[in-house]
Amino acid sequence: xxxxxxxxxxxxxxxxxxxxxxxxxxxxxxxxxxxxxxxxxxxxxxxxxxxxxxxxxxxxxxxxxxxxxxxxxxxxxxxxxxxxxxxxxxxxxxxxxxxxxxxxxxxxxxxxxxxxxxxxxxxxxxxxxxxxxxxxxxxxxxxxxxxxxxxxxxxxxxxxxxxxxxxxxxxxxxxxxxxxxxxxxxxxxxxxxxxxxxxxxxxxxxxxxxxxxxxxxxxxxxxxxxxxxxxxxxxxxxxxxxxxxxxxxxxxxxxxxxxxxxxxxxxxxxxxxxxxxxxxxxxxxxxxxxxxxxxxxxxxxxxxxxxxxxx
Amino acid sequence: xxxxxxxxxxxxxxxxxxxxxxxxxxxxxxxxxxxxxxxxxxxxxxxxxxxxxxxxxxxxxxxxxxxxxxxxxxxxxxxxxxxxxxxxxxxxxxxxxxxxxxxxxxxxxxxxxxxxxxxxxxxxxxxxxxxxxxxxxxxxxxxxxxxxxxxxxxxxxxxxxxxxxxxxxxxxxxxxxxxxxxxxxxxxxxxxxxxxxxxxxxxxxxxxxxxxxxxxxxxxxxxxxxxxxxxxxxxxxxxxxxxxxxxxxxxxxxxxxxxxxxxxxxxxxxxxx
Amino acid sequence: xxxxxxxxxxxxxxxxxxxxxxxxxxxxxxxxxxxxxxxxxxxxxxxxxxxxxxxxxxxxxxxxxxxxxxxxxxxxxxxxxxxxxxxxxxxxxxxxxxxxxxxxxxxxxxxxxxxxxxxxxxxxxxxxxxxxxxxxxxxxxxxxxxxxxxxxxxxxxxxxxxxxxxxxxxxxxxxxxxxxxxxxxxxxxxxxxxxxxxxxxxxxxxxxxxxxxxxxxxxxxxxxxxxxxxxxxxxxxxxxxxxxxxxxxxxxxxxxxxxxxxxxxxxxxxxxxxxxxxxxxxxxxxxxxxxxxxxxxxxxxxxxxxxxxxxxxxxxxxxxxxxxxx
Numbered sequence: 062x063x064x065x066x067x068x069x070x071x072x073x074x075x076x077x078x079x080x081x082x083x084x085x086x087x088x089x090x091x092x093x094x095x096x097x098x099x100x101x102x103x104x105x106x107x108x109x110x111x112x113x114x115x116x117x118x119x120x121x122x123x124x125x126x127x128x129x130x131x132x133x134x135x136x137x138x139x140x141x142x143x144x145x146x147x148x149x150x151x152x153x154x155x156x157x158x159x160x161x162x163x164x165x166x167x168x169x170x171x172x173x174x175x176x177x178x179x180x181x182x183x184x185x186x187x188x189x190x191x192x193x194x195x196x197x198x199x200x201x202x203x204x205x206x207x208x209x210x211x212x213x214x215x216x217x218x219x220x221x222x223x224x225x226x227x228x229x230x231x232x233x234x235x236x237x238x239x240x241x242x243x244x245x246x247x248x249x250x251x252x253x254x255x256x257x258x259x260x261x262x263x264x265x266x267x268x269x270x271x272x273x274x275x276x277x278x279x280x281x282x283x284x285x286x287x288x289x290x291x292x293x294x295x296x297x298x299x300x301x302x303x304x305x306x307x308x309x310x311x312x313x314x315x316x317x318x319x320x321x322x323x324x325x326x327x328x329x330x331x332x333x334x335x336x337x338x339x340x341x342x343x344x345x346x347x348x349x350x351x352x353x354x355x356x357x358x359x360x361x362x363x364x365x366x367x368x369x370x371x372x
Numbered sequence: 373x374x375x376x377x378x379x380x381x382x383x384x385x386x387x388x389x390x391x392x393x394x395x396x397x398x399x400x401x402x403x404x405x406x407x408x409x410x411x412x413x414x415x416x417x418x419x420x421x422x423x424x425x426x427x428x429x430x431x432x433x434x435x436x437x438x439x440x441x442x443x444x445x446x447x448x449x450x451x452x453x454x455x456x457x458x459x460x461x462x463x464x465x466x467x468x469x470x471x472x473x474x475x476x477x478x479x480x481x482x483x484x485x486x487x488x489x490x491x492x493x494x495x496x497x498x499x500x501x502x503x504x505x506x507x508x509x510x511x512x513x514x515x516x517x518x519x520x521x522x523x524x525x526x527x528x529x530x531x532x533x534x535x536x537x538x539x540x541x542x543x544x545x546x547x548x549x550x551x552x553x554x555x556x557x558x559x560x561x562x563x564x565x566x567x568x569x570x571x572x573x574x575x576x577x578x579x580x581x582x583x584x585x586x587x588x589x590x591x592x593x594x595x596x597x598x599x600x601x602x603x604x605x606x607x608x609x610x611x612x613x614x615x616x617x618x619x620x621x622x623x624x625x626x627x628x629x630x631x632x633x634x635x636x637x638x639x640x641x642x643x644x645x
Numbered sequence: 646x647x648x649x650x651x652x653x654x655x656x657x658x659x660x661x662x663x664x665x666x667x668x669x670x671x672x673x674x675x676x677x678x679x680x681x682x683x684x685x686x687x688x689x690x691x692x693x694x695x696x697x698x699x700x701x702x703x704x705x706x707x708x709x710x711x712x713x714x715x716x717x718x719x720x721x722x723x724x725x726x727x728x729x730x731x732x733x734x735x736x737x738x739x740x741x742x743x744x745x746x747x748x749x750x751x752x753x754x755x756x757x758x759x760x761x762x763x764x765x766x767x768x769x770x771x772x773x774x775x776x777x778x779x780x781x782x783x784x785x786x787x788x789x790x791x792x793x794x795x796x797x798x799x800x801x802x803x804x805x806x807x808x809x810x811x812x813x814x815x816x817x818x819x820x821x822x823x824x825x826x827x828x829x830x831x832x833x834x835x836x837x838x839x840x841x842x843x844x845x846x847x848x849x850x851x852x853x854x855x856x857x858x859x860x861x862x863x864x865x866x867x868x869x870x871x872x873x874x875x876x877x878x879x880x881x882x883x884x885x886x887x888x889x890x891x892x893x894x895x896x897x898x899x900x901x902x903x904x905x906x907x908x909x910x911x912x913x914x915x916x917x918x919x920x921x922x923x924x925x926x927x928x929x930x931x932x933x934x935x936x937x938x939x940x941x942x943x944x945x946x947x948x949x950x951x952x953x954x955x956x957x958x959x960x961x962x963x964x965x966x967x968x969x970x971x
Contacts, residue, residue: 079482087498201630205623207574209581210597210615217604217611269748275704276743277814278736278766280729287762291753310487314578318601328490329582332497344494348486366753367798 065363073352080348085132088337089125141342146334151342155324161231162323165316166308168239169247173304177251178297181258188263196255203252209314212245216319229319242319246312250304254297261296265289295366302358306351379631385624393440402431417609424609427599432610435591436617442592443621446506446576447569453511455565458518463549466526476519483516489575496584506585510572518564525557559636563629570625577618593618650677651821651854652701653717659696659705660712661929668929669712671697671878678822683848683855685865685886687901688875691926694858698824701856702739703731719821737767740815744827746807750799756810757783757795763817782813786843805836812843819851826858841868862901866890871963874898877926877937884963894965896942897922936968944969
């Protein structure tokens with residue numbers, strides 16, 4: 062198992078490097094890097110002397126390859142650079158935002174798993190039945206909803222009309238503030254999980270080994286408990302992992318809508334303010350989280366599925 | 373039964389959006405950008421303004437119609453770019469193999485590691501907001517599934533007898549790829565493309581909502597929603613109609629994609645794409 | 646007065662529902678199996694052998710269903726049994742081995758546990774007790790080091806080993822009837838004989854009756870006293886195994902026998918081409934009128950194309966379904 066984890070880590074490392082390089086290249090070719098970054102719309106001109114001084118301070122005068130070398134060396138020590146705007150270390154700025162994003166992602170995935178997986182399961186038990194038809198119509202609708210619009214509608218209904226929940230913000234960090242953004246973000250993975258679970262159950266229901274189980278004289282409920290659940294779980298778990306990553310990416314919109322102080326709104330604000338080191342750092346951290354989660358899921362799958370370790 | 377319902381409803385929804393987009397100048401009541409009139413700001417839906425008016429007094433119905441043009445353009449063009457990139461890379465990688473295959477594989481893995489909305493957002497960050505930038509940002513960031521599929525089909529097809537026969541006959545690589553391999557993987561690629569279009573429409577709306585896509589005053593559904601939050605208490609219709617339009621368009625494309633999948637890609641269920 | 650047979654199948658019909666239409670995939674199939682007896686069922690793929698077996702164990706699934714006839718097991722008509730009564734029969738008194746040992750076992754469950762389930766289901770054993778019995782069951786199918794093998798997952802075992810596990814499962818509760826559906830088809834030739842020996846020895850030792858299904862007439866002749874030949878959903882001939890070989894009555898059976906390579910035949914008759922039966926089994930929706938074999942039969946005449954032949958008893962025992970039987 063340990064060697065599996067190590068191998069998986071080694072596979073991930075080049076991807077991280079490639080992403081870091083890509084992000085660096087993308088942002089080092091932006092015209093007017095720093096000077097424009099200090100003005101909101103990138104158009105007003107700063108005093109030439111100030112510009113030179115600042116370019117020197119941030120090492121922007123060096124040739125690109127030198128800057129890239131420095132950048133990678135920095136990354137190796139978990140130094141993500143300094144914010145153009147606040148002069149704070151980017152790592153500190155991001156660290157503050159990590160927990161709210163994690164909260165949001167976990168809450169929305171829990172919601173998606175808790176509703177989506179059982180829904181897909183029930184739907185698959187009677188394919189073509191009314192529960193199946195309704196839930197699959199619901200699923201395709203859920204996948205088609207723009208998250209920020211759903212969030213807006215939820216906000217309107219539950220916060221403004223009914224007044225049950227706060228409309229936006231992080232507040233004191235209590236769960237009341239978390240509910241609406243988590244639901245808005247969780248509906249799409251919920252829909253996808255319901256579809257995947259249904260497909261997985263249907264596939265396994267027709268598998269030969271389930272026929273063997275029935276030939277053993279097993280009741281349907283035992284077939285489900287002894288043979289279906291575990292096998293479905295492996296397939297569903299992979300989807301959960303991928304969706305977890307997608308949710309972190311999609312959180313940008315929902316965080317922005319609900320003024321949630323997470324990584325996503327940090328990223329959008331930094332893009333608007335052209336605070337490049339923070340943009341680079343947030344994207345890199347988001348990718349790292351995404352890869353980390355998928356790795357965890359792979360390991361989890363390997364624990365459940367004995368075939369994976371050896372291949 | 374369900375198969376037909378998918379295609380029918382999806383087709384009708386999508387056709388509706390296409391018609392709205394094409395005939396927007398005739399169907400619209402006012403000019404979507406110029407006809408602002410603060411006299412009529414935040415009018416609720418009614419006889420004169422079917423969907424109400426926004427904070428600048430513009431007719432939301434007309435703006436929603438014109439918004440279809442932007443969504444469709446972005447959806448279709450960016451997905452075409454993705455498909456072309458994905459097919460070119462995947463097909464050649466699967467067919468040629470070797471270092472090129474390794475390279476494409478690495479590239480695909482990297483693409484899959486970056487959430488596509490984040491990638492598109494990063495590209496929008498270095499380009500200026502606008503339609504062209506959107507097409508580039510969304511066209512470059514969502515080809516990995518097409519690429520994987522094209523690569524896998526090319527790998528399995530190239531050992532088939534008729535492809536070998538074409539090789540023996542001295543057909544060039546390009547000719548074999550285009551005439552022997554491509555037609556045989558078209559079905560699933562069309563399916564992915566249709567679903568991808570829906571994704572692109574959603575991504576455009578999201579980026580415009582964040583102020584990084586189409587900028588106001590141009591009537592993109594996403595940008596219409598971006599200032600709607602502030603008026604949601606006083607004028608919820610400003611938010612409702614553009615959102616419904618996005619939902620209907622994407623739902624149409626998703627249903628169409630699911631329906632096409634049942635017809636064109638019978639193995640899809642096994643692959644669980 | 647002979648004892649009542651273990652299994653009596655009378656005029657069994659199995660319907661295949663395609664859209665709104667129903668087609669009889671299996672029709673007029675009647676046979677009996679006595680206690681401890683071994684009956685072979687032979688025919689090309691698609692002739693209805695496997696679904697007949699699935700009907701016997703009550704595992705036909707949509708779009709297939711029993712459309713008529715009776716199946717009496719130990720004097721009780723199984724169609725009249727409730728689902729839970731049927732479950733008590735299934736696995737416990739009637740069990741089944743499938744063709745594909747690769748997929749017939751759950752890939753995520755250790756094989757010992759999959760055997761142990763039988764004891765928990767039917768013998769009321771605790772899991773701990775059942776796991777111990779599983780080791781014994783594995784030993785009885787001649788798996789080396791069974792105490793360690795029980796912890797293996799199916800993918801760690803060879804095809805032959807997996808089929809042994811299947812046999813251990815099928816025979817765990819000492820059933821009265823074992824349905825073996827092409828149990829060796831998916832295995833290496835070298836392993837086939839071992840598996841067949843195992844099935845023969847164990848069923849003989851426990852007094853288990855066997856319905857052996859195969860497309861391989863040679864294998865059936867080796868294993869079974871009596872043979873039923875199926876073609877396109879009908880039993881066309883049923884007789885003692887040696888009679889089938891010596892003097893096949895149905896043209897289809899003759900064809901099957903003639904297509905067998907005979908040891909020493911080349912020495913006696915010189916080099917000869919093996920005979921084959923031309924054509925393929927028609928699909929269920931396109932069964933021909935009259936005798937279903939007539940389009941492929943060398944002896945077909947007008948009556949064959951018009952009327953379906955009835956089962957004619959033969960002097961030597963058994964029956965044949967042919968207008969022109971020899």
